[in-house]
Amino acid sequence: xxxxPVVNSSSAIALPESKLDQASTVIKSTPDGKPKKKICxxxxxxxxxxxxxxxxxxxxxxxKWIEAHRKCLRAEGFNV
Numbered sequence: 001x002x003x004x005p006v007v008n009s010s011s012a013i014a015l016p017e018s019k020l021d022q023a024s025t026v027i028k029s030t031p032d033g034k035p036k037k038k039i040c041x042x043x044x045x046x047x048x049x050x051x052x053x054x055x056x057x058x059x060x061x062x063x064k065w066i067e068a069h070r071k072c073l074r075a076e077g078f079n080v
Contacts, residue, residue, distance in 0.1 A: 036076075036077070037076060039073065039078055039080075042072070042073055042076040042078065043069055043072035043073055043076060045072075046065065046068050046069040046072045047069055049065050049068070049069075050062060050065040050066055050068070050069045053065045054066075
């Protein structure tokens with residue numbers, strides 16, 4: 001059949017260190033201090049990386065990604 005080509009995607013995705021640091025510089029919350037998004041919808045990139053790492057390597061080996069996701073959530077206005 002003439003479908004779209006399938007791209008082989010690796011589950012080992014690396015987030016550049018510069019992206020980890022950028023999250024801490026932007027605060028996205030309402031004037032009363034509440035975040036604009038639900039926590040489940042905030043930071044999808046770091047959430048995906050964290051979850052993939054935990055599934056493949058276990059929570060103990062993924063501290064870097066867990067902390068990167070927490071840092072992103074804090075930048076979005078969540079208290080985690």
